[in-house]
Amino acid sequence: EAQVTQNPRYLITVTGKKLTVTCSQNMNHEYMSWYRQDPGLGLRQIYYSMNVEVTDKGDVPEGYKVSRKEKRNFPLILESPSPNQTSLYFCASSLGQGAQTDTQYFGPGTRLTVL
């Protein structure tokens, strides 16, 4: 089954404790992205990647890191989480290649709470 998986689905942590949210897709997609979704602020892109070892900042990259060492995986790293990073996080992937009808497929989401 074609899918995007994220782990963990729920996480409660404390300020300053490094964490990683994993994202994996099995569709051989080139593009992958991370978003956060907050009430009243919508879905905002954090980072995206257009291929292995190619990443770029989205609209809200501060406090986050990403890496793309393999095509299927795109982990999101919070080196020192803070309470303002409490949010619902989505990973997404798309075929890429500049297609105009490039649909994004989203993972199920990770609900993060930073105390």
Place this chain on the structure above:
Amino acid sequence: RKEVEQDPGPFNVPEGATVAFNCTYSNSASQSFFWYRQDCRKEPKLLMSVYSSGNEDGRFTAQLNRASQYISLLIRDSKLSDSATYLCAVKNPNTNAGKSTFGDGTTLTVKP
């Protein structure tokens, strides 16, 4: 001004009603347009891509107006199951293929 703006909502309509949402975008270079549906804080799922000529999928019709820089979604004969949040998204694959900008979403509640 936000790059992508949607009707504030919420929209509360009776079953069988026709409802329309608009989404305006500020970047005239935007080339790709999409409507996603999101249920109750679950992941967004593609509803329709929006083509320049407009396109229809059953009860759903999407239109693009480049001159006025907006896209629209029309839902005919609303069903209870159409209750969800509808997100519009824009991309410019010619200049920044990885970047996507979403609107804040419009919430639709269809009532019996």
